[in-house]
Amino acid sequence: MTQATKFDPRLAPITQHVKSMASPQAFYSEKAEQRFERVNGVVTLYRFDDIIKINRHPAILGNGGQGGSFGNDNPLIPLEIDGEDHKKWRKLLDPIFGPKQMAPLEAQIRTLAGELIDKFISQGAADLHDDFCVPLPSLTFLRLVGAPIEDLDFFIDFKNGVIHPEGDTVEEMEANMAVAGGKLLEYFVKFLAERRQDTEQKDDVIAVLLRSEVDGKPIEELDLLNIMFLLMFAGLDTVTSSLSCIFAWLGQHPEERDRLVADRSLLPAAIEEIVRYESPVPSGQRFATEDIDLGDGLVIKAGEAIHAIWAAANVDPTHYDNPLEVDFSRGRAPNMVFASGTHRCLGSHLARMELRTALDEILNRIPDFTVPEPEKLVYDNVSVRTVTKLPVSFTAG
Numbered sequence: 001m002t003q004a005t006k007f008d009p010r011l012a013p014i015t016q017h018v019k020s021m022a023s024p025q026a027f028y029s030e031k032a033e034q035r036f037e038r039v040n041g042v043v044t045l046y047r048f049d050d051i052i053k054i055n056r057h058p059a060i061l062g063n064g065g066q067g068g069s070f071g072n073d074n075p076l077i078p079l080e081i082d083g084e085d086h087k088k089w090r091k092l093l094d095p096i097f098g099p100k101q102m103a104p105l106e107a108q109i110r111t112l113a114g115e116l117i118d119k120f121i122s123q124g125a126a127d128l129h130d131d132f133c134v135p136l137p138s139l140t141f142l143r144l145v146g147a148p149i150e151d152l153d154f155f156i157d158f159k160n161g162v163i164h165p166e167g168d169t170v171e172e173m174e175a176n177m178a179v180a181g182g183k184l185l186e187y188f189v190k191f192l193a194e195r196r197q198d199t200e201q202k203d204d205v206i207a208v209l210l211r212s213e214v215d216g217k218p219i220e221e222l223d224l225l226n227i228m229f230l231l232m233f234a235g236l237d238t239v240t241s242s243l244s245c246i247f248a249w250l251g252q253h254p255e256e257r258d259r260l261v262a263d264r265s266l267l268p269a270a271i272e273e274i275v276r277y278e279s280p281v282p283s284g285q286r287f288a289t290e291d292i293d294l295g296d297g298l299v300i301k302a303g304e305a306i307h308a309i310w311a312a313a314n315v316d317p318t319h320y321d322n323p324l325e326v327d328f329s330r331g332r333a334p335n336m337v338f339a340s341g342t343h344r345c346l347g348s349h350l351a352r353m354e355l356r357t358a359l360d361e362i363l364n365r366i367p368d369f370t371v372p373e374p375e376k377l378v379y380d381n382v383s384v385r386t387v388t389k390l391p392v393s394f395t396a397g
């Protein structure tokens, strides 16, 4: 792969295989049994214990190990940088998205969830993807970062353009990603200039970044753009996808849904267990800079790329008992939903709080929601697993 190539076509076969599967879990679990595959300079890792090792190994580079991607020629911060530079940025960003900083957002998320439900509750039916899963995290995130909520549609087009690009060939998809990425950069150059002139004391993420210093200096414009570019798709897409997977699962398992209606203390463990099974972000890419011995005869060679399948690690039968069973009592057993190690998700505290608050509010207002026709659900497993058509019915209120 050259610096100019954004997609690694060597990763495509597995993604294409699961593309629109409603239940890819058994496939992933069998792959984990098999442990790994090595084709054309890529080692695909399926097992939890192997992936844990490479995720924190100092000789492994992250997603940006061989150049930028997602329609931006510069490495996205912090996803596509490594080593000391990566540490420096995480030191700045971690507290901005820490649990204490996220907690005050809960009330606002609950109010917004209620307003969205008000719009469809009298109809006794809704498409939870379009009517709830898209607007709730997107509006929450725009408010948190301090981007204008009236531009929501623009940001949604951007994230769809870079995460779910249209096109039949790699070249077409890359071209479409670059167009979407270019528009966002243009938007943020103008918007950051306006925000620099804004004298009002604000506490949103952009305001905090504009006030912050790195290496004793204000953050440079290009670095700010590369942070905002990543945040705008990481924050907008993943929670939508996770919510859609959770609702689709509970809507098809009414007894488990009823357990949660009756006992909300189960929510954190139930959410963790459903997202383990669903794995909204199925995989990531890594690069080995030296030989790495993973034991039992598997040595990753310097220069090889690694396709780490978080979704397989999450249903790895050598790591979990009965991995294909969704068992809320598995509770807080570690999983790979947010990856692990160096590039572990920056937004996990925000994401978990959003998932819990949103589900709680749905269970309060439409406790008997079901998926009446499961065959009408539409799953898209490319890049991020999402239920893009999610018709549910419930007793109208």
Ligand code: HEM
Residues within 6 Å of the ligand: 062, 063, 077, 078, 079, 080, 090, 097, 230, 231, 234, 235, 236, 238, 239, 242, 280, 281, 283, 284, 285, 310, 336, 337, 338, 339, 342, 343, 344, 345, 346, 347, 348, 350, 351, 352
């Ligand atoms: C349930 C929702 C989410 C899931 C499942 C998820 C999952 C992940 C995964 C698997 C990674 C590792 C990617 C890789 O290395 O290839 C990651 C990284 C990241 N996530 Fe999330 N994420 C979620 C929500 C969010 C949110 C709301 C934000 C917004 C702040 C966010 C920001 C990031 C960032 C900035 C990184 C890169 C971290 C680094 O490279 O150091 N994520 N996420």
